[in-house]
Amino acid sequence: MASHGFWGLGAPENAGDNTSNQSPTTPRAWCQAAAQKLPGGIGSKLCALLSVAGEGEKPSEPTSTKLDETTVGTCGCNKPCNCLKATEATVGFSDLYSTDLLPALDGDMKTMTFLQEVVDILLAYITESFDRETKVIDFHYPNELLQRNNWELQDEPETLDDILISCRATLKYAIKTAHPRYFNQLSTGLDMVGLAADWLTSTANTNMFTYEVAPVFVLLEYVTLKKMREIIGWEDGRGDGIFSPGGAISNMYAMLLARFKMFPEVKEKGMSSVPRLAAFTSEHSHFSIKKGAAALGIGTESVICIKADESGKMIPADLERKILEAKQKGFVPFFVSATAGTTVYGAFDPLIAISDICKKYQVWFHVDGAWGGSLIMSRMHKWKLDGVERANSVTWNPHKMMAVPLQCSALLVREEVRGQRGDIPFTYHSSQCLLSLHFRIRGLLYGTIGFEAQIDKCLELSEYLYNKIKDREGYEMVFNGKPQHTNVCFWYLPPGIRYLEDKEEKKKRLHKVAPVIKARMMEYGTTMVSYQPQGDKVNFFRMVISNPAATFEDIDFLIEEIERLGQDL
Amino acid sequence: MASHGFWGLGAPENAGDNTSNQSPTTPRAWCQAAAQKLPGGIGSKLCALLSVAGEGEKPSEPTSTKLDETTVGTCGCNKPCNCLKATEATVGFSDLYSTDLLPALDGDMKTMTFLQEVVDILLAYITESFDRETKVIDFHYPNELLQRNNWELQDEPETLDDILISCRATLKYAIKTAHPRYFNQLSTGLDMVGLAADWLTSTANTNMFTYEVAPVFVLLEYVTLKKMREIIGWEDGRGDGIFSPGGAISNMYAMLLARFKMFPEVKEKGMSSVPRLAAFTSEHSHFSIKKGAAALGIGTESVICIKADESGKMIPADLERKILEAKQKGFVPFFVSATAGTTVYGAFDPLIAISDICKKYQVWFHVDGAWGGSLIMSRMHKWKLDGVERANSVTWNPHKMMAVPLQCSALLVREEVRGQRGDIPFTYHSSQCLLSLHFRIRGLLYGTIGFEAQIDKCLELSEYLYNKIKDREGYEMVFNGKPQHTNVCFWYLPPGIRYLEDKEEKKKRLHKVAPVIKARMMEYGTTMVSYQPQGDKVNFFRMVISNPAATFEDIDFLIEEIERLGQDL
Structure with a gap:
């Protein structure tokens, strides 16, 4: 039988008591076996999914059973469970509260499903963070941000659904600190092993x-x-x-x-x-x-x-x-x-x-x-x-x-x-x-794939930036010579300021350039670099690179972006 | 056709371009559709699993295709991907290093699979932590613990497999601070919404x-x-x-x-x-x-x-x-x-x-x-x-x-x-x-399912303990009257000490009782309570309850356990 062969050949080994050395005989059985192979959240979620699929199921094969109270306990979750509840939880957390989760009785499945839902949000966010097509920030002023999600604390408890909505909103409006074009702080980037720990x-x-x-x-x-x-x-x-x-x-x-x-x-x-x-x-x-x-x-x-x-x-x-x-x-x-x-x-x-x-x-x-x-x-x-x-x-x-x-x-x-x-x-x-x-x-102490490689690369990128702008028209370095760390400090002088004779006037206008360009960067969400004055020096950009995700192309992009956003100033 | 009906009825809505308003025609297609409905890690893992299952698949139906380079990109992952790599990663992380994960090129799937693997370990640990059949601690002395896992830092980078092994070992030998019978610190328990955040x-x-x-x-x-x-x-x-x-x-x-x-x-x-x-x-x-x-x-x-x-x-x-x-x-x-x-x-x-x-x-x-x-x-x-x-x-x-x-x-x-x-x-x-x-x-400010309920319950449990031991033979309270917080401070006097006439001798021997019982608790891993002397008072137990998972039965258990472990002293 065709469909039997299809599932049987791909069945995991030792997939369960009823299948040892024998291929599962139905798609449901195969999926149950697969669920058993997956520990923790995935198994339970798959298991819940199977129940959803099963709800409309018609008993069309002798070995497939209609979903009812008796099948619930043998859904493939490794131990007695109540997948119907998990299914409800998957379908919507709008009736559940934090007190329905562990240590609540029967809270196991709901907890697994809820945490897995959160993890899915996080995993999607991580992928997005490294994607250059994504904005570094979706910036809003405080009052506007307050309106875009219900951040205020009410006296009534909120459902798990509300919590999940807030999880998404928190990440939507947060800065993507792992983004390859986020250069604003000395600490940027996100390491996956570090995050797991x-x-x-x-x-x-x-x-x-x-x-x-x-x-x-x-x-x-x-x-x-x-x-x-x-x-x-x-x-x-x-x-x-x-x-x-x-x-x-x-x-x-x-x-x-x-x-x-x-x-x-x-x-x-x-x-x-x-x-x-x-x-x-x-x-x-x-x-x-x-x-x-x-x-x-x-x-x-x-x-x-x-x-x-x-x-x-x-x-x-x-x-x-x-x-x-x-x-x-x-x-x-x-x-x-x-x-x-x-x-x-x-x-x-x-x-x-x-x-x-x-x-x-x-x-x-x-x-x-x-x-x-x-x-x-x-x-x-x-x-x-x-x-x-x-x-x-x-x-x-x-x-x-x-x-x-x-x-x-x-x-x-x-x-x-x-x-x-x-x-x-x-x-x-x-x-x-x-x-x-x-x-x-543990992951990368020394050697070619070690910290050394990551650090050397960041310094190489900053030297690349330094070499690119030190003699470029419209740029002035804040101090002479190759930077010792990844800090590259420079002014960008838009054409309208570049040729001013009046030194005081020039200084005064230059002081406003970096803040305006920075504000525009945030508005577009394309990149972020910090700026500051120091002593008698007016506002200058302080570029730093610490993100292992940054590349030469990101440095090129930064220069282009500064010029694009600052040319009219 | 029976198998068509089986899958078709349970198929998720809008499951993909090729299935809109039409039921998937094969189990594989259904599973692909299901994988598409699952965001992030689960989708990718399910997708990898399908590839594993598919590897041995024989083309037995016209609509099912043999797994090759062309099918890889349409496995149900929502975007072009390379599930074969993910499959390898699922099967074993022994050839992968942290540098293979994001931001590495093509690091997406490996990252999702790795992090999902970590999450599965964590989810299993969480369930276990609340299970009274589990030990509160699997205790070992430092030298022994050092030998039980390779905690030393080598100069050679380790694989992701090594990292996963260390994740498991870290949790295996850590105290289960969420365990309903862990009373050692003022902060115990683990809230799922707090953890998600x-x-x-x-x-x-x-x-x-x-x-x-x-x-x-x-x-x-x-x-x-x-x-x-x-x-x-x-x-x-x-x-x-x-x-x-x-x-x-x-x-x-x-x-x-x-x-x-x-x-x-x-x-x-x-x-x-x-x-x-x-x-x-x-x-x-x-x-x-x-x-x-x-x-x-x-x-x-x-x-x-x-x-x-x-x-x-x-x-x-x-x-x-x-x-x-x-x-x-x-x-x-x-x-x-x-x-x-x-x-x-x-x-x-x-x-x-x-x-x-x-x-x-x-x-x-x-x-x-x-x-x-x-x-x-x-x-x-x-x-x-x-x-x-x-x-x-x-x-x-x-x-x-x-x-x-x-x-x-x-x-x-x-x-x-x-x-x-x-x-x-x-x-x-x-x-x-x-x-x-x-x-x-947000989850539980006030009201019947709020913090109030959790806090009141902890205080109720401590009052229960206090009432149970205050007049019980072999117990002495450190101070009189009902405790104001969940702290219940008491001595347990084993029969051999209980009737001693020499007050100094009694005090001296009593001083050693709590430390020995505590050491035995840790050896058996059944529960943990702290003890200390205070002023001229010799070592006494300080029981505190802050874990929402604790119940009356756990209090009963504690008393029995102290008596079981201390009766011969």
Whole structure:
């Protein structure tokens, strides 16, 4: 019989009790067998689908049975279940509430179907995010956005259908941060292994207080931090470290440790027991150094800014001068934060020279490698971090160049500071990123398909952009020379401004160009690049590349788009 | 024709170009149509499955075609695809690496199949987690655990197959925090809507720096915090607030704001510009108050502990006495932290009396409702928080009693503190929990199926436990009277200890009982409850219930299990 042969030959092996070594005799039986082979959500969904198909079924073959209460329990779901309910759930969640899901009795099938529905929405979104035909953003102003979905919180519970509608709306109006033409932040892109680990971490939903309550995660934290310390260059990966919810916190932890190391009594007695402290960092460093000093009761005025050269690197001679100056004024220098990859220029401070000064004056040497730390994974670019192994502590954010999902920041410390670690007020008890980072590292540590390749490619793309615009008409670079990181800082001068003689007028009009082009980018949704002023420099574009999805064509597109959107200004 | 009728009647509507208003004529066509109806991962997986089935297929009907390159592109996936690759991927990920997934060219199908495989693992884990037949934990010591899976980080990249194996191993050895018999932490349980939102948040992978880069999430933050303030009782939900990575940080933020409010110059000039400060909190309060003071440069010695009564509540008269004492010593009282739901006893400090004292001495009144704040959702229990609306700031952790996935802590502030908010060094830029909380609230705010029902049930269960053991032979309560929260603190005295006359000997032996029973619980994997000493009280069990999955039977089970495991001690 033709249809028998069709299904029989393709039937999965060991498909069920009633079919062992025998081909399923009906399409329904085959589909049931197939459903059994599929674990979890797919099996249940297929199973629900079969029930839908079965509802209109006429008993036309002896072996096929009409769908009724008795067949429901043997639908292929591996265990007694009630597929009719699942079917209802598939057909519409409009009568179901979150309380109908697990741990509700008989909540299994509804839960599987609901979560699978959510996953289908997410999978579709992921594919769309990488598609250049898709808008980076479908932008609306707050009031308009409020009207486009019911975001307000009502006192009446909403159905699962409403929740699913909100899931879709949330993604529709969110920025596609994985989009190959989204260049706005230092952290762009979405890695699939990292994402899978993040979903798993959410599902495990565990705190990391102790080994007792999170054996696997505590073990992974140990292994992963040790590996990071090895990469930094500390012998056998010795030292300590902690994951934190962001680079700003990691930097503050470093300052906290430096203070405690020099004045352990500060923990009990506070700053009144300590002389006036001074911290040092370059004028191009991240604002978190000042914010940390404000929080710790040190005060922003005790953070002394060191001059940077034209390309944004700290000038070591100025550091030494200011340390001496501070000492003369009665301050105690306790902390120097060098930046490996500044936020705007992507500059790397000269770590070896700075470490020499720190050693000479016995000051804690911290390296803020939140943005540039990942270059250590590249044989071609790691020289920019030469000297990092001399640091007392290092901030490193794998959620930036290493495409680990947000937020993944580590503070690595050269000395074991178990005693001090207790001084940190907020260990990151649910390290959302830990597993993602671990899996990312497992997936591609070194070698031709490793992080190195991804990082080198991002730097190659930025060099391509730099070479393309440095002598191009209508462009001016913010600083001379090849960028050290993927930051390319430039002005675009539309024809109407390009030839203005009045320098003040030119500056004034140029200041408005980047904001207008950016607003138009968002309106069209084609791409996004950030801009800012810096010191006496008017608004310029800061292009950064950290998304493994970006290509040379995307760089070409960016240039064309800036010119298209800015030519009339 | 029978088989035609079978499939035709059940065929989905508008199943594809070739089938509109016409039933698919073959089982294959029906399955293709079905695959088209399923978006994302399921469609592709079903499609891959069909290809597997099809590989051995013999062309037995005119309408069925042999699987070759030409059929691959029309397999039902909605767009041109290459199902053979997907099939390979389904069959084994042992030749694939993370770099084969998106954004790799042709990475779509592999990505969908890989992520679906992960989701299937997660869905199976979720079902298992709620199953009382499953172990709460499959416990192993670190060295043993290291051997049971290859957790070490190699320099060679691993295949996707290895990653999937690690996904399974991670879950196998993790604690099932959603298990109905896992009582170890204040945050237990897993809510499906919250989890779905968490998966979505991971996928959106966005920072929340500005509206520009996260329009939806910034809007939701505003709406959600406003709702929480309304619930606290602040008119029209006015005020300010922020989500943070945990209650300890929220408490520290509160202290930071209180200090800044009284001495705004502290931001620039540090603690040396400020008189010696004093903070006050009960001896039963959370350790984060002292840790916060250590970090902020105030010092732990400036945190003055107020006496608690026998049931763990702060004694207001002692607060006033110690404020006066501190003032006499030259300290400036700036911060009182009352606890609404202490960690061990679950006690609620008398907020109205404390607020009167704060008002009298013009001290910032903070309520640490990390654990007990959620009782405000219950009409039956909210009286325990009477006076919370007088607070200057409130910490509230919806990841505890409200089963939002970890970590979800909010600091709510009565005054708008936009200017001060800039003073906080670490806004939680990727608020992992925000969407989960929003969806949770959407799903069940009030009413019979709301949070109220879940919270009331947890309190009912703890009262059931309390009533069952308070006069039972072999049990002794740590404090008298019905617990205010779900914390039930008790000793179990095995027969061998129960009748000892020597009080010191009895105490000494009793101290060891809870640790041994707990170790045995973990060995068997049947349940988990925490224990600790407190002051001069030897180790006792602290039972807490926050998991909506727990039932009366689970409480009965716990008592039986403690007696079973402890009877020989």
